[in-house]
Amino acid sequence: MIVLIGHLVLSLMYGLNAWLYWSYFYNNTPRLEKRVIFWLRAVITAHLLYMGLFTFRYGRIPIAASPEALGTFVIILAFIYATFEYRFRERSIGAFLMPLFSLLMFISAFMPHHPGSIQPILFDVSFEVHVLLVLMGYSGFTLSFISSVLFLILNHQITKRKPGLFFRRLPSLQFFERMSALSINGGILFLMLGVMAGSYFGFQVWSRSFLKDPKILSVLIAWCLYLVHFILRKSFTISDRTLSVLSVIFYLFLVSAYILGMTLFSSIHNFN
Amino acid sequence: MYFCGVFINRPKSVKTEWLWDTFYSVDMHRLVAERFMLLTEKENFCFFVLHRQENREALLRHLKEMPLFRNVKESEWLEHQAAPEAFLRGGLDISFSGGIESRLQILRQSLLRAEQYKACGPYVHNLYLRIFWLYENIRREFDYNKIPANPAKALDRLIGKIYHPDTRLSAALVGDVTAMYPLIGDVFLKRISEVRAFESPAFPYRPTRAVEHPRQLKADVYIAGKGVDISVVVSHILNHAQQTRLPVLLVCADRAWQRQTEHESNVFCYTVDDLNTIVRGYEKERALLIRQIRKRIREETGRFDEWARSNRPNNFAGIISADTTMYRIFETIVRVAPNDITVLIEGSSGTGKELIARAIHEMSARRDRPFVTVNCSAIPDTLLESELFGHVKGAFTGAVTHKNGLFQEANHGTIFLDEIGELSEALQVKLLRFLQNGEIRPVGGAQTQFMDVRLITATNRNLLKRVREGQYRGDFYYRINVVRVTLPDLKQRGQDIPLLIHHFITRFAAKFHKEIHGMHDDALEILKRHAWPGNIRELENVIEHACAMCIGTMIMPEDLPPLEDNRPTSGMTEMKTLKELEKEHLLKALRVYDNNYDAIARVLGISRTTLWRKLKELNLS
Numbered sequence: 001m002i003v004l005i006g007h008l009v010l011s012l013m014y015g016l017n018a019w020l021y022w023s024y025f026y027n028n029t030p031r032l033e034k035r036v037i038f039w040l041r042a043v044i045t046a047h048l049l050y051m052g053l054f055t056f057r058y059g060r061i062p063i064a065a066s067p068e069a070l071g072t073f074v075i076i077l078a079f080i081y082a083t084f085e086y087r088f089r090e091r092s093i094g095a096f097l098m099p100l101f102s103l104l105m106f107i108s109a110f111m112p113h114h115p116g117s118i119q120p121i122l123f124d125v126s127f128e129v130h131v132l133l134v135l136m137g138y139s140g141f142t143l144s145f146i147s148s149v150l151f152l153i154l155n156h157q158i159t160k161r162k163p164g165l166f167f168r169r170l171p172s173l174q175f176f177e178r179m180s181a182l183s184i185n186g187g188i189l190f191l192m193l194g195v196m197a198g199s200y201f202g203f204q205v206w207s208r209s210f211l212k213d214p215k216i217l218s219v220l221i222a223w224c225l226y227l228v229h230f231i232l233r234k235s236f237t238i239s240d241r242t243l244s245v246l247s248v249i250f251y252l253f254l255v256s257a258y259i260l261g262m263t264l265f266s267s268i269h270n271f272n
Numbered sequence: 273m274y275f276c277g278v279f280i281n282r283p284k285s286v287k288t289e290w291l292w293d294t295f296y297s298v299d300m301h302r303l304v305a306e307r308f309m310l311l312t313e314k315e316n317f318c319f320f321v322l323h324r325q326e327n328r329e330a331l332l333r334h335l336k337e338m339p340l341f342r343n344v345k346e347s348e349w350l351e352h353q354a355a356p357e358a359f360l361r362g363g364l365d366i367s368f369s370g371g372i373e374s375r376l377q378i379l380r381q382s383l384l385r386a387e388q389y390k391a392c393g394p395y396v397h398n399l400y401l402r403i404f405w406l407y408e409n410i411r412r413e414f415d416y417n418k419i420p421a422n423p424a425k426a427l428d429r430l431i432g433k434i435y436h437p438d439t440r441l442s443a444a445l446v447g448d449v450t451a452m453y454p455l456i457g458d459v460f461l462k463r464i465s466e467v468r469a470f471e472s473p474a475f476p477y478r479p480t481r482a483v484e485h486p487r488q489l490k491a492d493v494y495i496a497g498k499g500v501d502i503s504v505v506v507s508h509i510l511n512h513a514q515q516t517r518l519p520v521l522l523v524c525a526d527r528a529w530q531r532q533t534e535h536e537s538n539v540f541c542y543t544v545d546d547l548n549t550i551v552r553g554y555e556k557e558r559a560l561l562i563r564q565i566r567k568r569i570r571e572e573t574g575r576f577d578e579w580a581r582s583n584r585p586n587n588f589a590g591i592i593s594a595d596t597t598m599y600r601i602f603e604t605i606v607r608v609a610p611n612d613i614t615v616l617i618e619g620s621s622g623t624g625k626e627l628i629a630r631a632i633h634e635m636s637a638r639r640d641r642p643f644v645t646v647n648c649s650a651i652p653d654t655l656l657e658s659e660l661f662g663h664v665k666g667a668f669t670g671a672v673t674h675k676n677g678l679f680q681e682a683n684h685g686t687i688f689l690d691e692i693g694e695l696s697e698a699l700q701v702k703l704l705r706f707l708q709n710g711e712i713r714p715v716g717g718a719q720t721q722f723m724d725v726r727l728i729t730a731t732n733r734n735l736l737k738r739v740r741e742g743q744y745r746g747d748f749y750y751r752i753n754v755v756r757v758t759l760p761d762l763k764q765r766g767q768d769i770p771l772l773i774h775h776f777i778t779r780f781a782a783k784f785h786k787e788i789h790g791m792h793d794d795a796l797e798i799l800k801r802h803a804w805p806g807n808i809r810e811l812e813n814v815i816e817h818a819c820a821m822c823i824g825t826m827i828m829p830e831d832l833p834p835l836e837d838n839r840p841t842s843g844m845t846e847m848k849t850l851k852e853l854e855k856e857h858l859l860k861a862l863r864v865y866d867n868n869y870d871a872i873a874r875v876l877g878i879s880r881t882t883l884w885r886k887l888k889e890l891n892l893s
């Protein structure tokens with residue numbers, strides 16, 4: 001019940017924040033800017049309080065089940081985004097992240113979940129480190145995906161010489177390219193560390209058999225794809241537009257492979 | 273006072289000088305107290321301050337005879353509150369395609385011209401100051417620079433949408449781009465670091481490197497004009513675009529270029545028409561901003577109206593003046609006040625430095641926060657550090673409790689350090705740390721505290737001279753001297769003396785419960801002749817004395833305290849001989865010009881030989 005209520009309230013708060021961010025994106029007034037700053041801080045604080053309450057109640061951080069991991073993924077990404085927003089004073093991306101947060105919190109609220117009956121093995125520190133690192137890696141790729149999509153939208157408006165709302169509100173193409181590159185670098189690093197921590201944990205639990213798991217394989221392929229992206233960016237003169245297209249494709253692969261792995265194939269990598 | 277104004281069409285092919293002359297040279301002082309003409313792109317705004325409302329009909333009849341106003345209908349006139357509002361709106365016209373800054377420059381030129389004709393007074397100046405104050409506030413609050421007003425600004429915006437602000441860009445000029453200079457001037461001065469040119473005439477904004485072949489044209493931004501083979505140049509641009517990661521921007525004179533680059537994804541090709549589309553694309557934002565600014569202008573008009581009704585036209589934030597030098601200082605105040613800039617106020621003792629500091633505080637966003645005044649010379653050096661920064665318990669003998677300093681008290685507000693020239697070197701270093709990092713450390717404390725305090729300093733000494741003589745820290749002086757306001761002595765503000773006298777009489781009459789209406793002309797003459805070494809403070813004390821002594825409703829000469837008259841006396845017995853005067857004058861010149869004979873001879877209008885002979889004659893060599 002605590003998860004259902006907590007996630008629903010947070011989903012509502014992120015939803016309200018999404019509405020404010022869109023109002024600000026559309027109207028761009030200082031008053032709305034102050035409101036989005038306040039509400040972003042408020043919702044992050046509320047989310048952290050919820051996590052603290054959960055940890056206090058169950059004696060572990062909320063990452064041992066899919067809905068918990070989704071909630072933690074949201075707070076990690078929200079925190080990274082808030083830091084980024086504070087550092088660069090750029091608030092347009094929030095309009096695209098907040099609806100995603102709200103949606104993820106809403107979905108996670110209705111996922112079947114029994115926080116009191118978790119496998120004892122999932123209390124292991126190496127498991128917690130593994131999940132947190134992987135979630136940070138996914139956060140990097142998500143930010144890169146959003147940046148790349150916005151790059152392509154802005155690029156389209158500049159090419160067509162039609163200065164629409166996105167042209168007026170978004171920062172430069174180069175800004176998105178840099179943000180995407182930085183997020184991918186971080187994503188590759190954290191996902192690699194996460195996989196390493198996960199391997200240590202996996203060998204203890206399942207010996208070598210876990211390496212054939214479809215979900216793990218899909219994550220490894222996605223990581224390799226992003227590594228290719230990194231190498232292409234560093235070694236070859238490929239246009240920023242092409243790199244953004246690749247980034248979007250790789251993220252879509254990551255998400256679809258994850259969903260397919262969870263639904264069509266049986267996986268041992270499922271918190272059970 | 274009654275205000276009215278009208279917009280008149282700007283006659284075509286008429287020189288600005290003729291407009292000024294026609295407007296200001298006609299004598300209408302009998303009807304009008306002040307008048308002002310703001311020249312804008314298409315029309316001129318003429319503003320009048322009438323002595324009384326009844327003068328309006330006479331003024332309109334008078335103006336009908338002037339060619340400028342011949343076609344103005346009576347219904348077009350803006351009356352009373354609408355006129356100042358139109359004045360403010362005219363000065364802060366965001367819809368002006370030249371940009372708000374250009375309009376402000378025009379406003380300034382218009383004011384200077386009105387001052388030359390002695391046509392404007394406190395009301396026009398007050399509106400002018402309000403425009404600049406509003407501008408500074410609007411500039412801070414609304415990011416109106418993001419709304420392009422013309423194709424040049426749209427190009428700047430477009431570049432900002434492609435490249436990050438910290439990217440150093442290179443540009444290439446192709447063909448004759450002379451017609452595009454107004455478009456690219458600003459951008460080239462701001463963002464472009466290197467310019468190459470191919471078959472282009474001399475470029476006035478940046479040094480260029482001429483290249484002989486289009487393949488050498490490797491740049492981020494291309495400006496393409498006429499007189500080149502488009503297909504050859506485009507093929508090289510496309511080739512270059514394929515070898516770069518950053519997109520390439522091509523700004524061209526016609527659509528022929530666009531057709532050739534249509535299918536290249538890494539090249540953005542824009543014509544002037546496309547840039548105009550960008551300008552039009554911001555209509556919604558512009559309309560919203562105009563609405564917000566107009567709301568501010570209406571509020572400000574209300575405040576102006578209130579001020580005008582108070583019938584104290586020469587009172588600016590508690591400072592009494594109608595002097596042009598002081599108006600320039602007021603302009604500095606309204607411009608620096610909303611921005612958190614450190615201000616150094618220089619001026620002799622009693623010139624009103626604290627009033628200036630208080631005015632800056634009152635006009636800033638910190639007006640609701642504390643304003644703390646510290647006289648650095650009044651507190652012994654040993655105590656000053658503890659007074660400013662506070663101390664912790666046990667920091668020194670007698671420090672029995674923790675105590676906050678004046679900086680903590682002024683947090684989020686303003687601290688005014690008077691007599692900053694008297695500060696010891698150790699304290700200069702500590703204040704320097706605050707100015708650099710915003711941090712202070714209480715006496716005896718181990719931790720630094722961050723303070724959000726605006727610093728305003730004042731001195732009656734020549735700090736620069738002291739820095740040169742090594743008696744004052746140069747780094748500290750340059751830190752506090754970000755904006756310097758130098759106040760003139762009262763003697764230099766001759767026309768302010770009667771205004772100040774009137775102001776002080778009103779104040780002290782109320783204090784002493786007397787009905788004093790003014791000052792007798794003889795008494796006024798005595799006060800006007802005085803040198804006022806103690807400046808306004810001395811004048812204030814003299815008037816207080818006179819008000820206390822006054823019997824009746826007028827201050828008479830005998831009510832004044834004894835004053836040292838600085839004018840030469842008329843008695844022949846006290847007159848100096850020519851030789852004595854010559855000697856005195858030469859001694860003064862030697863002192864002022866530090867024995868530089870060339871400079872002295874030049875200033876006195878005599879040859880060097882004559883100077884040498886005179887010095888010898890007077891035993892001054």
